[in-house]
Amino acid sequence: MxxxxxxxxxxxxxxxxxxxxxxxxxxxxxxxxxxxxxxxxxxxxxxxxxxxxxxxxxxCYFIDYFNSWYQLFKAPIVSAATKGTYKLTFQHLQKLIPKVKLSQLNRTLLQSVFNQLGHNYSKETCRKHCIQVKACLANAK
Missing domain, CATH: 3.30.160 (Double Stranded RNA Binding Domain)
Structure with a gap:
């Protein structure tokens, strides 16, 4: 229990x-x-x-879960450049969905987040963010 x-x-x-x-x-x-x-x-x-x-x-809020997941599972094993990518992903999520709880996330909401990112950032940046968010959510199941 x-x-x-x-x-x-x-x-x-x-x-x-x-x-x-x-x-x-x-x-x-x-x-x-x-x-x-x-x-x-x-x-x-x-x-x-x-x-x-x-x-x-x-x-809990998704950005809190993402940060906690990163610190626990990814920070000890990834390179310095990849850590920078995770931190950038966190900053973008913090700006776009700061008050969204993990239970409120769905495909439509996440797609709208990536669409908003696509207006200002390259396709590769959005792809990396998407991969990191998917990995985080796969662990949250």
């Missing part, structure tokens, strides 16, 4: 709680953040690190 909750503290900060498992070997962590969104991103990292299910991750 996996659970993650976020509670607001009196000092204006948030405490995120992550629990995975129910037997004596369960994992329990807590983390204090300055915003609820940062707490959700931390919970997502914990779920990915400890193999939790993706149900609660679907309620």
């Amino acid at each position: 996996m659970a993650g909750t976020i509670k607001k503290l009196q000092v204006g900060r948030y405490r995120a709680y992550y629990t995975c498992g129910s037997d004596p070997t369960r994992i329990r962590h807590s983390h204090i953040t300055v915003s609820k969104r940062a707490g959700e991103a931390w919970l997502l990292e914990q779920e990915q690190m400890y193999g939790g299910n993706m149900q609660s991750a679907r309620n």
Whole structure:
């Protein structure tokens, strides 16, 4: 059983709680953040690190999931040039769909994002962004 909750503290900060498992070997962590969104991103990292299910991750913002996925899976193994491409993809997504949750993503929305990018960037740049987003979403299943 996996659970993650976020509670607001009196000092204006948030405490995120992550629990995975129910037997004596369960994992329990807590983390204090300055915003609820940062707490959700931390919970997502914990779920990915400890193999939790993706149900609660679907309620997080896609750009937070993309950034967390990149840091966990791609940053340690890709070259410096590829890291630059991932960062550019993140910046473009942050401008175009900053408040879209993972559960709200669909083919139509993503196609409109890539169409908007196509007006200002080359076909190759859009293709690279598309490949990276597809890889991220394949991992989110």
